[in-house]
Amino acid sequence: MSNLVRITREQDVAVLTIDNPPVNALSTDVRQAIREAIEQADNDNSAAAIVLIGAGRAFVAGADLHEFQKITSSASQRIPELMRLVERIEDCRKPVVAAIHGYAFGGGMELAMSAHYRVASPSAQMGQPEVKLGIIPGAGGTQRLPRLAGVAKAVEMCSLGAPISAAEALQLGIVDKLMEGDGDGGLLAKAVAFAREAVGKPVRKTRERNEKLAPNAAVFAAARDSIRTKQRAPRAALAAIDAIEAAATLPYAESRQVEQKLFNECLFSDESKALIHAFLAERELAKIPGIPKDVPAIPINRVGVVGAGTMGAGIAMVFANAGLPVVIKDVDQAALDRGLATIQKNYANSVKRGRFTQQFVDERLRLIRPALSYDEFADVDIVIEAVFEGMTFKKEVFAVLDGVCKPGAILATNTSYLDIDEIASATKRAQAVLGTHFFSPANVMKLLEVVRAKATSKEVIATCMQLSKKLGKVGVLVGNCRGFVGNRMFALYRREAQFLVEEGADVQAVDKALYDFGMALGPLSVADLAGLDIGWRMRKEFRHLQKPGVRQPFAEDRLCEMGRYGQKTNAGWYKYDENRRAIPDPEVTAWMRQWAAEAGIPQRQISAEEMVERCIYSMINEGARILDEGIALRAGDIDMIYLNGYGFPSHRGGPIWYADTVGLKKVYDRICEFYERHGELWEPAPLLEELAKDGKGFADFSCERAVPV
Ligand code: 3H9
Secondary structure, three states, X not given: OOOOEEEEXXXXXXXXXXXXXXXXXXXXXXXXXXXXXXXXXXXXXXXXXXXXXXXXXXXXXOEOHHHHHHHHHOOOOOOOOOHHHHHXXXXXXXXXXXXXXXXXXXXXXXXXXXXXXXXEOOOOEEXXXXXXXXXXXXXXXXXXXHHHHOHHHHHHHHHHOOOEEHHHHHHHOOOOEEOOOEOOEOHHHHHHHHHHHHOOOOOOOHHHOOOOOOOOHHHHHHHHHHHHHHOOOOHHXXXXXXXXXXXXXXXXXXXXXXXXXXXXXXXXXXXXXXXHHHHHHHHHOOOEOOEOOOOOOOOXXXXXXXXOOHHHHHHHHHHHHOOOOEEEEOOOHHHHHHHHHHHHHHHHHHHHOOOOOHXXXXXXXXXXXXXXXXXXXXXXXXEEEOOOOOHHHHHHHHHHHHHHOOOOOEEEEOOOOOOHHHHHOOOOOHHHEEEEEEOOOOOOOOEEEEEOOOOOOXXXXXXXXXXHHHOOOEEEEEOOOOOOOHHHHHHHHHHHHHHHHHOOOOHHHHHHHHHHHOOOOOHHHHHHHHOHHHHHHHHHHOHHHOOOOOOOOOHHHHHHHOOOOEHHHOEOOOEEOOOOOEEOOHHHHHHHHHHHHHHOOOOOOOOXXXXXXXXXXXXXXXXXXXXXXXXXXXXXXXXXXXXHHOOOOHHHOXXXXXXXXXXXXXXXXXXXXXXXXXXXXXXXXXXXXXXXXXXOOHHHOOXXXXXXX
């Protein structure tokens, strides 16, 4: 018998403990071990009942996603068979009780639903989150959940993927009883007693319980309509609804086949591969070569924020939301008042939308203390500087911070493109200086680029990576270069969008092409939202670095010269009405044609396909350089930045994953064509060229090759 499932005895009750750390994922070996243990316990006449429980912090978090990833990227395509296992459990002649603590997700939920009874600790969570991975439950989840919770609830849970609490599961009839304690700490003994009480009663197979199964055409139709309008890649959600409809309308023997077929189709879809990649890539972020998990983190109990502008205010909220006291400083009372008003307005909106309670907000507001003097930073453990972008000013701020902050305090800058080494040179503690690049609005966006400079210590990096998790952010460690990873690639994406317009494309057509590709917003709408003046100011600052003779976009600079900064001035690429709704502006089209004629740029029809290729491939090419330079540690890290900070469609896995999906050879060939047509801005990145010529993908790029900066 394998160690993955232990069989022990509590007198007449056999206890099967699944023990596959960290979350008891159902790998092939675990499934095999459960199967053997169930056979043994069911055939053991001295055992009157069986309790199924998880070791460690969870019951079972689902099928093993590493295994799914291997299956879908290999030729064998052997899909794990979990359906027969759950049916075997259900067919046990003696009562089987699933004792749930932590999580019962996906295959874990399906396993639990195949038991004859379920008991759970009050803190347990349950759900069928498969849809978030582009798949549907594949081991009877769409068949058993409607039988336990009713069709409407099953449709909601399987098509949206949100978990439910143990209390809700009890109320829905999924769980039979709540019991204090988790794992071995109390739940087991109570579950054993519960199992003993069930001995002698007829076993109730979930798949035979039809009382809640009434088909409801209106529920299915409404759910499909809602999914189609809300989801950009609705395949899995619609498949989950189809499978539940099959459960409600066909005999079990047939409807289980429907689920299997739909599950297989979804598992091998590009969407699912991309979403599973995204899930696993996010978990890789914490693994940093050279910085083992046991590097001690610096305790962070007090925080300082310099600058009460939009970013500073948002950052202060992020820390307060995590329960950390924050001192926020600005130069004068008026600036501080404006910052605090922003914070109050944001919190009021969150209460209105039901995201926070008024009590939560009041508590958070009490954690934010305004200050006019740097002296207030004397005892903080970390300071985030969020002042106006300008090297001279930032260096002045850091020199002052270095003087007032206690030894060991971390000094972080929220700059989005300035050189962190140079900022650190203004202090005598370069080892404690790094970038923490939040994205706007900071209290909403998940991404945090943690930028390591040359001297940043391992402890400081480890601290900020751990802190990002505490703040509810996806922290990605990147190297120091202009724009770091996200903005460095995005600058090219936006550059190409401008070039396209300058070559004759319509503003709306460019936005539509990228929106249809899946981006949350088209590139020109994004520019209007962020403010065209930001890029304009940056281009002016770095103009001296531009190579003479190399084409530069001019359209946005001209719009800025006319005072059109985007939404903030009610005009940019579009005009905006009082509700900030974008209205196409024929004047912009006319100016573009005039400016292009003056610049001698030939006008032509440009297909949506080319628009997408130009914008996305320019980022991919730069991503290859970033990887080669070690600015990002892994291809997946770049994807994480794009999925969490730039509205890149998750069902495409991020720009680097997408490149592999298209095929690097194809991407490379197209980039070579653009190089020939548009010149040196399109010079293929050496890493891209090398991988494409070797018939490889970015997935073959090993992070050992990357030199951490
Ligand atoms: C499914 O079940 C399909 C079925 O219908 C069956 C069909 C046949 N596999 O997130 P964390 C690892 S699909 C493998 O940082 P947290 C994770 O990689 C699946 N590994 O912790 C990490 O490892 P490491 C449906 C998994 O406390 C460690 O656990 N299930 C899996 O923030 C800790 O993870 C889901 O979609 C897995 N399934 O959150 C649930 N899950 O330390 C997916 C986790 O080496 N999981 N790991 O980096 C989750 O939502 C969260 O991980 C969970 C814990 C809430 C469980």
